[in-house]
Amino acid sequence: MARAILRRSVCGVIAGVVWMTLPAKAAQTAAAIPDFSGFWARTSLGFENPATGHGPLANLNHRANGASNLSLLAGDDKDPILKPQAAEVVRRLAEWGRRDEAFPQPSNQCLPYPPPYIASNNQEIQLIQLKDRVLILNMFDHQIRYVRLNAQHPAKLTPSWYGDSIGHYEAGALVIDTVGIKPGPFPMTDMMGTPFSKQLHVVERFALVDAATAKKFAERGEAENGVVAGLNGDGVEIDTEHQDKGLQLTVTVEDPGMLNGSWSGTVTYRRPLLDWAESVCAENPREYYAGRDTAIPHADKPDF
Secondary structure (H helix, E strand, C coil), rough: HHHHHHEEEEECCCCCCCCCCCCCCCCCCHHCCCCCCEECCCCCCCCCCCCCCCCCEEECCCCCCECCCCCCCCCCCCCCCEEHHHHHHHHHHHHHCCCCCCCCCCCCCCCCCCCCCCCCCCCCCEEEEECEEEEECCCCCCCEEEECCHHHCCCCCCEEEECCCEEEECCCCCEEEECCCCCCCCCCCCCCCCCCCCCCEEEEEEEEEEEHHHHHHHHHHHHHHHCCCCCCCCCCCCCCCCCCEEEEEEEEECCCCCCCCCCCEEEEEEEEEECEECCCCCCCCECCCCCCEEEECCCCCCCC
8 A cells, every 4th residue: 555655756747738718608708717727736645534524434543643544554344334335345455454464456556546536545636627628637657537528428328447527617616527437346435445336426626725725724634644755855745835825626425335425525735846746657466665565365276
């Protein structure tokens, strides 16, 4: 699990941000569309707990300072939001964490990160806003999501790694609705391994917040989940001297197949101090940062 935290290779990346205004006949005017240009980053992982309502699944393992121990993950399988089949998956994966082993998940298997897992286990993003779509570039593994604006989900949808995402601007925010997320081979909505079914429905809301609010939420996120980069001048660091506004993502998750209700969490980004911190993964079971192989489930006896 430490793979997403420790693997870092800082290099400059030239990325252009394209901004196009909507046609005059469009219901939304350019003035109503927020400008999310540039890079956004954070120094923690996981989701910040919401002010009200059910939050993300908690990690039962903590560091001495009270922050979640992201190197030793053990999700709370007693959380009442989990249906029995989901609780059993979380319980089984938590046993790996108690043995100080990283259970297989998209980040350490070099697989695409499905939403909302991709928001939980990622530190830097860039939104590219076009006339008919928005691109979300993610630092980890060069992953890109495509959001079609002012569109509808197709009647017949083939499940995919990132699902089908449609979006619109509403009250100064970008609202993204995603369904059709492929459940496998490691279907997880968070770093605790909470599983999802084909009924997973994710709503994301990106909005600009003032610098004070961004600082408050970011620091709370660091207190809850720990600081994972930027302490020694490498990896992701935040520009604390020239902050204007922050970018806050609010995620709401529904899954009647695995959950007894919905949960929500936030991710708060601010402007990074350094260039894009490149993070590349080649599909393999070797944890180069730990000098060992990831434990992969196997059968002691052949099935045939």
